[in-house]
Amino acid sequence: xxxxxxxxxxxxxxxxxxxxxxxxxxxxxxxxxxxxxxxxxxxxxxxxxxxxxxxxxxxxxxxxxxxxxxxxxxxxxxxxxxxxxxxxxxxxxxxxxxxxxxxxxxxxxxxxxxxxxxxxxxxxxxxxxxxxxxxxxxxxxxxxxxxxxxxxxxxxxxxxxxxxxxxxxxxxxxxxxxxxxxxxxxxxxxxxxxxxxxxxxxxxxxxxxxxxxxxxxxxxxxxxxxxxxxxxxxxxxxxxxxxxxxxxxxxxxxxxxxxxxxxxxxxxxxxxxxxxxxxx
DNA sequence: ACGAGAACCTGTTTGC
DNA sequence: TGCAAACAGGTTCTCG
Numbered sequence: 001x002x003x004x005x006x007x008x009x010x011x012x013x014x015x016x017x018x019x020x021x022x023x024x025x026x027x028x029x030x031x032x033x034x035x036x037x038x039x040x041x042x043x044x045x046x047x048x049x050x051x052x053x054x055x056x057x058x059x060x061x062x063x064x065x066x067x068x069x070x071x072x073x074x075x076x077x078x079x080x081x082x083x084x085x086x087x088x089x090x091x092x093x094x095x096x097x098x099x100x101x102x103x104x105x106x107x108x109x110x111x112x113x114x115x116x117x118x119x120x121x122x123x124x125x126x127x128x129x130x131x132x133x134x135x136x137x138x139x140x141x142x143x144x145x146x147x148x149x150x151x152x153x154x155x156x157x158x159x160x161x162x163x164x165x166x167x168x169x170x171x172x173x174x175x176x177x178x179x180x181x182x183x184x185x186x187x188x189x190x191x192x193x194x195x196x197x198x199x200x201x202x203x204x205x206x207x208x209x210x211x212x213x214x215x216x217x218x219x220x221x222x223x224x225x226x227x228x229x230x231x232x233x234x235x236x237x238x239x240x241x242x243x244x245x246x247x248x249x250x251x252x253x254x255x256x257x258x259x260x261x262x263x264x265x266x267x268x269x270x271x272x273x274x275x276x277x278x279x280x
Numbered sequence: 281a282c283g284a285g286a287a288c289c290t291g292t293t294t295g296c
Numbered sequence: 297t298g299c300a301a302a303c304a305g306g307t308t309c310t311c312g
Contacts, residue, residue, distance in 0.1 A: 002305060002306085003306090034288075034289095034307075073306085073307090074305090074306090075289095075305095075306060075307080076289090076290095076304070076305060076306050076307090077289090077290075077304085077305080094290085112289080112290050113288085113289045113290050113291080113306095114288085114289055115288070116306095156282090157282075157283080158282075158283055158284090159283095162283080162284090165306095167306095167307085174305055174306070175304090175305060175306085176305060220305095221305075223304080223305065224291085224304070224305085225291095225304090226305070267284095268283075268284060268285075269284080269285060269286080270306095271303085271304090
């Protein structure tokens, strides 16, 4: 499900029910996610107060009193769902962790494919953790611009699409937003990354920031799994120019399917959608 | 060092 | 209709 805009949407949904609240009960129903949940997680979390809910790349960071952080990754199919404790239904088969707060809310972490992950780590040296140490820049930080991106593309020989999907190039992009950003920038996903010029890198950096901001404003994209914590869906999927639109005319140059239109190819095992005429 | 492909898991959609 | 294959928003390991 979640790329940066979806995780950011989840973060914003969790803030009102978590920040300043204490976790009074935490139940781990299934610990074998992408890697095993830390032993004794419930015991280590119960009674702690949440100071702040943040995000780094596609990771949710739940800062607790006592200088520890609960790190959560939603994988491909993970969700956070908020329900009033009094109305919480019995947990389903994929509800792996259930949090109750002193505010009367239950937050359920549900992840059918179990590609998600949680860890409880010290605040100190967070960026040095193996999980974070290789991550590239946050695309929505002020410091992310054309030169910053160009520097990270300069030595990469792989296709631009694949390189952008790599979290050490830019943190937080996934398959949807890479396709959409490349379309907005008019750059071919097949180009060798190091052939991108400074001017093109500036266009691409701007396109990445724009598409992420637009998607966050829309509450992310709900294709199948993504829901905001309050249960509402995002609606950015209606604004896709190319993602999932193989065979349709290109919205940029209006070239018909006979001229190519939007086509789907596979790069490193993932679908890529683009317009061969407009994206060079 | 780098890149492609497989693997990890379950659910849904597509095609014969 | 039914079953099997393909596909899905991510990451990480292996192999060349």
